Amino acid sequence: MxxxxxxxxxxxxxxxxxxxxxxxxxxxxxxxxxxxxxxxxxxxxxxxxxxxxxxxxxxxLKDLVASRRRLTEEKELGLIGELLVLRHIIEVAGETTAIGSWLGPLAEEHDFALAAFDAEVKTTKSESRTHLIGSDTQLEPSPGRPLHLVSIQVTRAGNAEQGFTLPALISEVRSSLDQTLRTFDAALEGLGWHPEDADLYKIAYTLRSTPRAYFVDDEFPAITSARLDKVVPKRPHVSSVTYRVNVTDLDHSPIGFPLADFCEASV
Structure with a gap:
C-alpha cells in the first residue's frame, strides 16, 4: 500500500x-x-x-493520501461478533479467562477455546442465519473438544439508543480491562484495527435477535477436511474451500458456561 x-x-x-x-x-x-x-x-x-x-x-492534505483503509464490512461484522462474546465472557468469568480464550486474532481454527468447549462465532446482518464459512477446518472439531457455532444477527440501529458502533464496542471492552489491556490492543492491531481510523466506522448496529448456539456434530451441515477426504478425488489438489451455511431452521442447542446466558436457551 x-x-x-x-x-x-x-x-x-x-x-x-x-x-x-x-x-x-x-x-x-x-x-x-x-x-x-x-x-x-x-x-x-x-x-x-x-x-x-x-x-x-x-x-x-497528507491525511487524504495516507491510504487510510477501514476493515471490510465482513471483517467489521466478524470483529463485532467476537467482541460481543468477549464482553460477555469478561462480565461473567473475568478478563484473564476471556482474553486467554480468545483465539480469533491468532488465526486459529476456532475463535474461542473455553474450558469445556470451542466456539466459532459467526455474525450476519441478513434476516436469515446464513453465515460464511471461510475454510474446511473452521467447523471441524478439534480431537476431544466439543464445538459450537455461535450465530449472531445484527441490524442497523439508526439513532436507536441501544445501537453501538465498532469503535464504541472496542472502547467499552477496553474500559473493562486492566491486566490484559496490552494484549487486547495488540490483538486488535493484528486484525487491522487502528484507533486513528475510528471516524471511518459510523454505522451503528443492534442485535436483530438473541444469539443462538449450534452443536457441530456428525449431523451438522459442515464441509470439513475429513469429509472432503472421503469424497473428493485427489483431495490435496483442492487448496481452499469457502461456503455458506444457513442454520435458521436447525435446532439450536444448549451451551455451557460462560456462554449459557449469552445464547438463547434451547427448547
Missing part, C-alpha cells in the same frame, strides 16, 4: 491538445477529497503547473 494509492493520474490527448486527469478516491473522506481538488484548481488558475499544483495540494 503506497502513500498515493488514493490518487491516480492519466495523460489524455484530445486532438492536438494534451490534458492531465487526476482521479481521487475519496471514499469515506468526501470533504477532504473536495478540498484537495479545490486546492489543485485554485493553483492552476493562479498559473502554477499541474505537477506543482498537485504536489502542493497533496503535501497540504
Amino acid at each position: 503506497t502513500a498515493f494509492e488514493r490518487l491516480s493520474f492519466a495523460r489524455v490527448m484530445q486532438g492536438d491538445r494534451e490534458w492531465f486527469r487526476l482521479t481521487v478516491d475519496a471514499h469515506d473522506m468526501h470533504y477532504e477529497g473536495y478540498v484537495l481538488i479545490e486546492s489543485v484548481v485554485d493553483q492552476l488558475r493562479a498559473g502554477a503547473s499541474f505537477r506543482h499544483s498537485v504536489s502542493e495540494a497533496v503535501f497540504a
Whole structure:
C-alpha cells in the first residue's frame, strides 16, 4: 500500500491538445477529497503547473493520501461478533479467562477455546442465519473438544439508543480491562484495527435477535477436511474451500458456561 494509492493520474490527448486527469478516491473522506481538488484548481488558475499544483495540494492534505483503509464490512461484522462474546465472557468469568480464550486474532481454527468447549462465532446482518464459512477446518472439531457455532444477527440501529458502533464496542471492552489491556490492543492491531481510523466506522448496529448456539456434530451441515477426504478425488489438489451455511431452521442447542446466558436457551 503506497502513500498515493488514493490518487491516480492519466495523460489524455484530445486532438492536438494534451490534458492531465487526476482521479481521487475519496471514499469515506468526501470533504477532504473536495478540498484537495479545490486546492489543485485554485493553483492552476493562479498559473502554477499541474505537477506543482498537485504536489502542493497533496503535501497540504497528507491525511487524504495516507491510504487510510477501514476493515471490510465482513471483517467489521466478524470483529463485532467476537467482541460481543468477549464482553460477555469478561462480565461473567473475568478478563484473564476471556482474553486467554480468545483465539480469533491468532488465526486459529476456532475463535474461542473455553474450558469445556470451542466456539466459532459467526455474525450476519441478513434476516436469515446464513453465515460464511471461510475454510474446511473452521467447523471441524478439534480431537476431544466439543464445538459450537455461535450465530449472531445484527441490524442497523439508526439513532436507536441501544445501537453501538465498532469503535464504541472496542472502547467499552477496553474500559473493562486492566491486566490484559496490552494484549487486547495488540490483538486488535493484528486484525487491522487502528484507533486513528475510528471516524471511518459510523454505522451503528443492534442485535436483530438473541444469539443462538449450534452443536457441530456428525449431523451438522459442515464441509470439513475429513469429509472432503472421503469424497473428493485427489483431495490435496483442492487448496481452499469457502461456503455458506444457513442454520435458521436447525435446532439450536444448549451451551455451557460462560456462554449459557449469552445464547438463547434451547427448547
